[in-house]
Amino acid sequence: xxxxxxxxxxPKLKKIQIxxxxxxxxxxxxxxxxxxxxxxxxTLVKCAGQEPYLSPMEVHFRxxxxxxxxxxxxxxxxxxxxxxxxxGFDKIFELAKVFRSNESFGGIHSPEFTMLEWYxxxxxxQQIMKDVEQLVYFLNKKINCSNYLNYQGKKINLTPPxxxxxxxxxxxxxxxxxxxxxxxxxxxxxxIKNKMYLMDDWNDIFYSIFLNEIEPRLPENRPIIIYDYPLxxxxxxxxxxxxxxxxxxxxxxxxxxxxxxxxxxLTDAKEQLERLKQEQILRKKMxxxxxxxxxxxxxxxxxxxxxxGGIALGLERLQMLLLGIKDINDLLIFPxxxxxx
Amino acid sequence: xISTSDFQKGIIINFESQSWLIVDFQFVHPxxxxxxxxxxxxxxxxxxxxxxxxxxxxxxxxxxxxxxKAKFLYSHRNRFFxxxxxxxxxxxxxxKETIGSAFSFLKVNQIVDAILLDEKIINxxxxxxxxxxxxxxxxxxxxNTAQGGTKTATLETGAQINVPLFVETGDxxxxxxxxxxxVRRVE
Numbered sequence: 001x002x003x004x005x006x007x008x009x010x011p012k013l014k015k016i017q018i019x020x021x022x023x024x025x026x027x028x029x030x031x032x033x034x035x036x037x038x039x040x041x042x043t044l045v046k047c048a049g050q051e052p053y054l055s056p057m058e059v060h061f062r063x064x065x066x067x068x069x070x071x072x073x074x075x076x077x078x079x080x081x082x083x084x085x086x087x088g089f090d091k092i093f094e095l096a097k098v099f100r101s102n103e104s105f106g107g108i109h110s111p112e113f114t115m116l117e118w119y120x121x122x123x124x125x126q127q128i129m130k131d132v133e134q135l136v137y138f139l140n141k142k143i144n145c146s147n148y149l150n151y152q153g154k155k156i157n158l159t160p161p162x163x164x165x166x167x168x169x170x171x172x173x174x175x176x177x178x179x180x181x182x183x184x185x186x187x188x189x190x191x192i193k194n195k196m197y198l199m200d201d202w203n204d205i206f207y208s209i210f211l212n213e214i215e216p217r218l219p220e221n222r223p224i225i226i227y228d229y230p231l232x233x234x235x236x237x238x239x240x241x242x243x244x245x246x247x248x249x250x251x252x253x254x255x256x257x258x259x260x261x262x263x264x265x266l267t268d269a270k271e272q273l274e275r276l277k278q279e280q281i282l283r284k285k286m287x288x289x290x291x292x293x294x295x296x297x298x299x300x301x302x303x304x305x306x307x308x309g310g311i312a313l314g315l316e317r318l319q320m321l322l323l324g325i326k327d328i329n330d331l332l333i334f335p336x337x338x339x340x341x
Numbered sequence: 342x343i344s345t346s347d348f349q350k351g352i353i354i355n356f357e358s359q360s361w362l363i364v365d366f367q368f369v370h371p372x373x374x375x376x377x378x379x380x381x382x383x384x385x386x387x388x389x390x391x392x393x394x395x396x397x398x399x400x401x402x403x404x405x406x407x408x409x410k411a412k413f414l415y416s417h418r419n420r421f422f423x424x425x426x427x428x429x430x431x432x433x434x435x436x437k438e439t440i441g442s443a444f445s446f447l448k449v450n451q452i453v454d455a456i457l458l459d460e461k462i463i464n465x466x467x468x469x470x471x472x473x474x475x476x477x478x479x480x481x482x483x484x485n486t487a488q489g490g491t492k493t494a495t496l497e498t499g500a501q502i503n504v505p506l507f508v509e510t511g512d513x514x515x516x517x518x519x520x521x522x523x524v525r526r527v528e
Contacts, residue, residue, distance in 0.1 A: 001523075001524075009490055009491055009505055009506070010490065010491060011490070051372070051373070053370075053371075053372070053373065053374055053375050053376075054372070102376070103368075103370060103376075104367075104368035104370075107367045107368055107369075108367070108369065109368060109369075109370060196357075196393075199396065201375075203373075203374050203375065204374070204375055204396055206374065207371055207374035207375065207377065207396075208377075208394070208396060210371075211369070211371075211377055211379070211394035212393065212394050216392060229373075233373055233374075235373050258371060258372070261372055261373065312372075
């Protein structure tokens with residue numbers, strides 16, 4: 001039976017969809033009360049995100065004169081929202097449909113999902129940490145009437161502030177690795193004893209260790225904020241200071257589920273362009289599809305983006321946590337797995 | 342070689358010079374990193390369970406296993422007795438854990454795949470689809486199908502599953518043994 005058919009026979013499944021809609025309303029209330037403006041940016045763009053490990057979906061279309069165009073579906077509305085910070089909006093949020101190829105059709109992934117992003121001008125990642133704590137606490141209070149979240153037999157205390165652990169501390173504590181002495185592939189490898197992690201890419205080793213040694217040991221009764229990522233994991237985050245090996249980036253984990261990723265935004269146009277070029281080279285090396293650099297985005301940074309904090313949070317994952325659902329295919333009404341088979 | 346993209350519950354991989362049964366696996370892709378596959382593995386020698394996360398695309402040696410078709414005979418005190426499909430004198434039995442949750446859909450004479458490693462039965466897998474007769478389903482009243490709802494039915498193997506209201510005692514239904522779910526009414 002397809003999910004929409006199951007809903008027809010089950011008031012319980014219907015209730016899940018009603019609560020999903022309520023979560024959307026509550027998110028809008030939360031941000032509007034905080035003075036945020038809801039924005040809608042394009043899903044179809046010429047230049048998708050350059051993130052080396054993501055695979056944007058290509059779209060081919062034509063204008064009324066039959067001229068061909070090639071674009072992409074966004075993997076995140078990040079570039080557009082940052083242009084709007086430059087345009088002068090200082091507190092913005094968006095619930096954006098995003099698309100990623102080469103992802104699993106179920107579990108904790110779906111090729112199409114919803115990203116909740118919000119940005120604050122004249123701010124940084126510290127304030128965003130407070131926002132995300134307050135938001136999740138508020139939503140659970142409204143949906144489950146409790147300070148605690150019950151998920152898959154685990155009881156998680158959501159009362160802010162949440163525990164914080166730097167990436168450096170996490171690697172030292174759980175894997176015995178000093179990231180300050182792992183700035184390149186060779187020095188990283190020299191600290192590794194388990195040959196399972198001896199890979200030829202810095203980021204692959206980083207995540208192999210993170211997923212095998214660190215993530216399974218993170219506390220399960222509290223959310224955790226993992227912060228200050230090393231430079232190869234910088235993405236669009238600002239360095240802690242000019243020559244620092246660490247950047248102001250954090251991730252939120254709740255019972256091992258990666259919920260959100262945030263930065264103090266990189267505002268330096270020159271460094272941003274350099275990183276995008278590096279990522280383009282890395283994409284080519286990994287045989288990923290070619291994505292042009294969004295020059296409009298670089299131009300916006302040249303005009304001057306205020307120091308800002310921003311975050312991307314997977315809405316469906318948050319809904320799964322709040323509603324006690326383990327597989328995204330049990331949350332969505334029309335999961336890709338049912339649409340394409 | 343077996344790649345992570347061939348992963349399925351019940352297959353066996355060689356890793357760190359030992360053989361492991363994949364009990365469960367999940368694709369996980371950190372946004373800022375490559376894709377990985379989280380697995381729950383059972384060591385076939387010690388029986389220990391471990392969790393390992395492999396990079397997507399990683400390859401493993403295949404364990405030398407043999408799959409034989411076996412016929413379910415009966416169960417007694419949580420042990421399940423089978424014989425080779427075409428050789429009824431070749432009998433063996435396994436504990437419930439070797440079969441997993443699908444054990445409740447085992448019907449006498451059901452043909453299953455038995456996996457042998459070093460002549461030891463290490464896994465039994467039922468076909469994903471099986472047809473089973475409903476021996477008891479509470480009656481439903483005309484008109485309430487549109488309002489929806491499901492009810493619990495008992496199958497000929499004793500298993501209890503949720504079925505739509507229109508299913509009645511005596512119906513034969515198709516069951517997905519992996520998910521333990523009703524699929525459709527056959528007759």
